[in-house]
Amino acid sequence: MRVLQTTLVACLLVSATAAFAQESGIRVRSVRVLATDPEAIATFYKKAFGMSETRRVGDTPGSTFKEIILNTGSTPDLAKKSKDVAIVIATRPKDAPAGAMASLILEVPDLNKAIETAKTAGGSVMRPPGKSGDLMFAFLKDPDGNQVELVMSPK
Secondary structure, three states, rough: HHHHHHHHHHHHHHHHHHHHHHHHOOOEEEEEEEEOOOHHHHHHHHHHOOOEEEEOOOOOOOOOOOOOEEOOOOOHHHHHHOOEEEEEEEEEOOOOOOOOOEEEEEEEHHHHHHHHHHHHHOOEEEEEEEEOOEEEEEEEEEOOOOOOEEEEEEO
């Protein structure tokens, strides 16, 4: 229930700031769904909604964390070409409560500027900027405590 509430709040926040986001280059990159069994949940979305897998992150032997990225499209090739917002199915540790990770992932053109703007608006930094390959990221909390991940792709 908490994940649903967090996702709804995040969607409302995104809708309310759509004009600003369009002007500033911010876009919803993906929505994260946490699962204790990512394979089973990915299979559900594939079968229930005709989605296809576009890629995986952290799916290596011995890894305790995995992300399976899905998008609309009946084949992986169509899903990779989709302009829709992706769903990221991520591992939720069995002892972690629902909502234990950011459900909203925003792509921003300038990570540091987005962090400062969010802080000025009442948000707080949970995890300072980091890097995974070419992707820069940071984690924030909105004023109500909902987690938001900011990502910046290489230019």
